[in-house]
Amino acid sequence: MNTSYAMTRLRQSCAENGPLCVGLDTDPSYIPPEVLRMYQSPAEAVLAYNRGIIGAVKGNAGCCKVQIAYYEAMGLDGLRVYAETLRAVREAGLPVIADIKRGDIADTAKAYARAHFSGIFEADIVTIHPFMGYDALEAFIEWPRNAGKGIFVLLRTSNPGMKDIEWQQLADGRRLVDAVGEKLAAVAAQFEPDNADAAPCAPVGAVVGCTEESDAQQLRGAYPGLFFLIPGYGAQGGTARVASVLLRKAGGTVNSSRGILTAWKKSESLCLRRSAGSLTMNDITDAAGQAAFAAKAELLAACRLSPGDTDR
Amino acid sequence: MNTSYAMTRLRQSCAENGPLCVGLDTDPSYIPPEVLRMYQSPAEAVLAYNRGIIGAVKGNAGCCKVQIAYYEAMGLDGLRVYAETLRAVREAGLPVIADIKRGDIADTAKAYARAHFSGIFEADIVTIHPFMGYDALEAFIEWPRNAGKGIFVLLRTSNPGMKDIEWQQLADGRRLVDAVGEKLAAVAAQFEPDNADAAPCAPVGAVVGCTEESDAQQLRGAYPGLFFLIPGYGAQGGTARVASVLLRKAGGTVNSSRGILTAWKKSESLCLRRSAGSLTMNDITDAAGQAAFAAKAELLAACRLSPGDTDR
Numbered sequence: 069m070n071t072s073y074a075m076t077r078l079r080q081s082c083a084e085n086g087p088l089c090v091g092l093d094t095d096p097s098y099i100p101p102e103v104l105r106m107y108q109s110p111a112e113a114v115l116a117y118n119r120g121i122i123g124a125v126k127g128n129a130g131c132c133k134v135q136i137a138y139y140e141a142m143g144l145d146g147l148r149v150y151a152e153t154l155r156a157v158r159e160a161g162l163p164v165i166a167d168i169k170r171g172d173i174a175d176t177a178k179a180y181a182r183a184h185f186s187g188i189f190e191a192d193i194v195t196i197h198p199f200m201g202y203d204a205l206e207a208f209i210e211w212p213r214n215a216g217k218g219i220f221v222l223l224r225t226s227n228p229g230m231k232d233i234e235w236q237q238l239a240d241g242r243r244l245v246d247a248v249g250e251k252l253a254a255v256a257a258q259f260e261p262d263n264a265d266a267a268p269c270a271p272v273g274a275v276v277g278c279t280e281e282s283d284a285q286q287l288r289g290a291y292p293g294l295f296f297l298i299p300g301y302g303a304q305g306g307t308a309r310v311a312s313v314l315l316r317k318a319g320g321t322v323n324s325s326r327g328i329l330t331a332w333k334k335s336e337s338l339c340l341r342r343s344a345g346s347l348t349m350n351d352i353t354d355a356a357g358q359a360a361f362a363a364k365a366e367l368l369a370a371c372r373l374s375p376g377d378t379d380r
Numbered sequence: 381m382n383t384s385y386a387m388t389r390l391r392q393s394c395a396e397n398g399p400l401c402v403g404l405d406t407d408p409s410y411i412p413p414e415v416l417r418m419y420q421s422p423a424e425a426v427l428a429y430n431r432g433i434i435g436a437v438k439g440n441a442g443c444c445k446v447q448i449a450y451y452e453a454m455g456l457d458g459l460r461v462y463a464e465t466l467r468a469v470r471e472a473g474l475p476v477i478a479d480i481k482r483g484d485i486a487d488t489a490k491a492y493a494r495a496h497f498s499g500i501f502e503a504d505i506v507t508i509h510p511f512m513g514y515d516a517l518e519a520f521i522e523w524p525r526n527a528g529k530g531i532f533v534l535l536r537t538s539n540p541g542m543k544d545i546e547w548q549q550l551a552d553g554r555r556l557v558d559a560v561g562e563k564l565a566a567v568a569a570q571f572e573p574d575n576a577d578a579a580p581c582a583p584v585g586a587v588v589g590c591t592e593e594s595d596a597q598q599l600r601g602a603y604p605g606l607f608f609l610i611p612g613y614g615a616q617g618g619t620a621r622v623a624s625v626l627l628r629k630a631g632g633t634v635n636s637s638r639g640i641l642t643a644w645k646k647s648e649s650l651c652l653r654r655s656a657g658s659l660t661m662n663d664i665t666d667a668a669g670q671a672a673f674a675a676k677a678e679l680l681a682a683c684r685l686s687p688g689d690t691d692r
Contacts, residue, residue, distance in 0.1 A: 093488065137488045140495035147459055171509055172481055173539040176405065176449045183452035197483055199511035199534060201541020222511060227485040229513020232563070236556060239549035244556070247548065 073259075074192035075218035075295055078163040079269040082130030082321050086364035087311075087371075089165065089297070090125050090356075091325030092118050092153055093135035096142070098330050100342060103349055111145040114138075116349055117329075118153045122160050124357030125328065128364045130321050132157040133165040133297070134191070151188045163192045165297065169222065171197025177207035185217045193218035195275060195297070198248050199233075205255065205272075212259060212271030219272055221252055224287060226277025226300025246290070249274065253291050269295050269318065276314055278306035278322065284313040296320030302327035302363070308370035315371055324363050331359035385571075386504035387530035387607055390475040391581040394442030394633050398676035399623075399683075401477065401609070402437050402668075403637030404430050404465055405447035408454070410642050412654060415661055423457040426450075428661055430465045433640065434472050436669030440676045442633050444469040445477040445609070446503070463500045475504045477609065481534065483509025489519035497529045505530035507587060507609070510560050511545075517567065517584075524571060524583030531584055533564055536599060538589025538612025558602065561586065565603050581607050581630065588626055590618035590634065596625040608632030614639035614675070620682035627683055636675050643671035 096110035099117055107113035122132060134157070139150035157164040166189070170180040184194045185208075196208055196219050211217035224234055224245050236244045256270035276287050277300035288296075295318045300306030303326045311322045332338045332347075332355035341347045408422035411429055419425035434444060446469070451462035469476035478501070482492045496506045497520075508520055508531050523529035536546055536557050548556045568582035588599050589612035600608075607630045612618030615638045623634045644650045644659075644667035653659045 095487065095491065135488055135491075137482070137484060137491035137495065140501070141491040141499070143495075143500040144456060144460055144463070148456055151456070169484055169509070170449070170481070171483070171511070172449060173537070173541065175407065176447055179407065179447075179449035179453040183449065183455075187453070188455040189452070197481070197509050197511050199483070199509050199545055200537050200539055201544035201546070203539055203541035203544075225485070225512050227512055227515055229485065229515035232513035232515075233511055233556065233560070234513070236548075236559065237551035239551055239553075241551075244545065244548060248545070251544070 073212060073216050073218060073269060073271045074163055075212075075271045075273060076269045078131050078193065078218070078321065079295060079319060081163055082319065085127055085130045087315055087320065087322050087367050088125075088129045088360060088364045089131050089133050089321040089323040090121065090129045090328050090360060091133045091135060091167070091323045092121065092157075092329070093138055093167075093325040094118055094329060095138050098326075099352070100347060102342075102345065103347060103352065106349070109145060111142050111149045114142070114146075115149045115152055117352065118149075119156050120349055120353030121328065121356045122156050122162070124353045125360035126160055126162070128357070128360040129162065131163040131165060133167050133323055133325075135167045135325070154189065154191055158192070165193045165195065165220065166191030167195050169195050169197055171199055171204050173200055173204050174207075177204060181207045181211055185211045185215060193220060195220045195222065197222055202251055209255065209272070217271065220275050220297040221248070221272065223249055223252065223274035224276045224283060226279045226304050226306055230277070245287070249287065249291050249294075253294060256294060273297060273320075275299065276320075277304070278310040278314055279304060281310045281313060284310045288314050288316055292317040294318055298322045308366045309374065311367060312370035312374035315367070316374070322367055327363065328356050328359045331355040385524060385528050385530060385581060385583045386475055387524075387583045387585060388581045390443055390505065390530070390633065391607060391631060393475055394631065397439055397442045399627055399632065399634050399679050400437075400441045400672060400676045401443050401445050401633040401635040402433065402441045402640050402672060403445045403447060403479070403635045404433065404469075404641070405450055405479075405637040406430055406641060407450050410638075411664070412659060414654075414657065415659060415664065418661070421457060423454050423461045426454070426458075427461045427464055429664065430461075431468050432661055432665030433668045434468050434474070436665045437640065437672035438472055438474070440669070440672040441474065443475040443477060445479050445635055445637075447479045447637070466501065466503055470504070477505045477507070477532065478503030479507050481507050481509055483511055483516050485512055485516050486519075489516060493519045493523055497523045497527060505532060507532045507534065509534055514563055521567065521584070529583065532587050532609040533560070533584065535561055535564065535586035536588045536595060538591045538616050538618055542589070557599070561599065561603050561606075565606060568606060585609060585632075587611065588632075589616070590622040590626055591616060593622045593625060596622045600626050600628055604629040606630055610634045620678045621686065623679060624682035624686035627679070628686070634679055639675060640668050640671045643667040
């Protein structure tokens with residue numbers, strides 16, 4: 069059955085609204101205590117914050133990514149807010165990526181796929197750890213076929229430690245990242261293009277950070293057909309220039325979390341307003357909206373300046 | 381601060397109660413529909429099942445491991461039952477391992493550690509993915525120092541796909557599993573022995589499956605000081621003989637999930653009772669208790685037969 073793939077919708081949304089992925093990695097500590105106190109609980113404040121930001125970034129974001137760890141850390145209340153946040157993103161008409169980085173096998177992997185592709189925690193696309201081997205992907209790959217869902221598999225992450233395992237040199241001359249990438253490209257190729265759409269996109273993509281230009285050049289060149297989820301932009305030192313390399317060919321979406329979520333802290337007028345005790349949740353989410361506008365503009369400018377072909 | 385490590389308590393519990401780890405990977409489908417219907421919801425039935433099994437295996441299990449995926453698949457209700465199950469294991473006086481296989485970096489890893497080492501989802505020990513690199517372990521390693529918590533890092537899992545990444549041959553002649561294992565041994569060595577206890581045990585251990593004897597020999601020989609969480613026994617084809625190899629030196633705990641949880645299905649008299657419509661939850665949990673007794677006996681017999689030294 070050839071349903072419309074969430075990954076194709078994501079790609080179309082990025083073509084319409086720009087390549088920015090707003091990361092709702094919302095820690096209650098991002099909200100000033102005096103604003104936090106206006107809500108029944110930290111979890112409720114986080115929900116209001118997320119809803120405000122989802123509204124404020126519309127038109128300047130291709131999608132949102134929700135990092136489940138911050139919600140797990142708030143217990144059951146936090147997970148209820150996680151579910152509400154996923155719903156709010158979908159209701160705003162944006163694809164939602166659940167950044168769950170699960171990785172397990174057999175019946176356990178099936179349970180994770182069921183948990184995050186259906187029911188209260190239903191997302192459009194999830195992130196997956198390949199460490200245990202390619203059988204860890206199987207349970208998730210049923211879901212694109214049957215329900216259009218998508219997966220991003222960790223390939224080359226944006227943290228310095230990525231050299232420890234992902235970037236290991238193998239005996240056959242490849243790096244581990246090449247072995248995993250080749251497998252992902254082969255899996256992605258098994259899916260028929262989603263012919264209903266102008267820009268078909270396989271429902272299996274890869275996570276590739278934008279922290280090192282030469283790595284970005286190599287991986288974009290090696291896997292022209294994989295859509296990328298691109299972390300590391302902003303807070304982690306990745307640049308729009310490197311992101312623009314990864315946005316070529318099949319394209320991708322560039323995550324920014326703290327750069328958007330805590331944009332208010334960089335506004336002198338809002339810091340003054342905070343000192344005066346009159347900072348509101350609206351001020352915070354407006355600042356997030358402006359930061360999304362600026363990030364989108366920076367990414368699109370880098371794409372125009374960046375050499376190399378693109379089929380976006 | 382030298383608190384009593386959960387890993388040391390786990391090792392002591394295994395010395396007293398045997399090396400079996402009962403895996404509460406409880407899928408509602410393991411419970412016959414007619415028994416399931418006696419409860420308000422599938423999640424409530426799972427909680428009763430778990431509580432019954434925890435009681436029934438006492439004295440024959442060194443610990444319990446709770447696989448969070450099955451509870452996530454039941455939504456918020458499932459996660460409440462997950463929390464209650466962790467509490468029931470701890471109240472029974474057994475160490476509880478949360479099989480969460482999380483793996484992330486920086487603030488996100490800190491959020492996961494907070495989520496699973498404190499609050500409603502507090503466990504004694506958690507399982508961790510090393511794929512993103514050794515900085516993925518940092519946030520978790522603070523917790524043994526401060527609160528006695530422990531981690532098991534995935535090293536050589538029990539699934540056939542483990543050859544895809546974990547068992548890759550590196551350019552320097554080692555396998556990836558060796559690179560990760562050496563790092564874990566070095567991290568474990570940073571912890572002072574917990575002098576309050578007779579059998580000190582570093583709070584950093586490794587997951588090593590018992591599906592292949594030569595791999596078990598190699599890894600047990602290479603990392604004599606690491607305590608192992610040993611999956612694959614029973615349903616996945618691992619044997620007590622191979623497990624006994626991994627139980628030498630620093631020792632370990634051997635997980636069995638379905639072998640215990642669905643033991644009732646192998647009892648002719650219980651299947652007859654089910655046909656007669658009179659199977660009860662007590663019948664099911666009694667069968668689990670008998671299966672735990674048999675598994676413990678099989679593992680201890682294999683340890684007696686197995687050549688090689690042991691310091692247990």
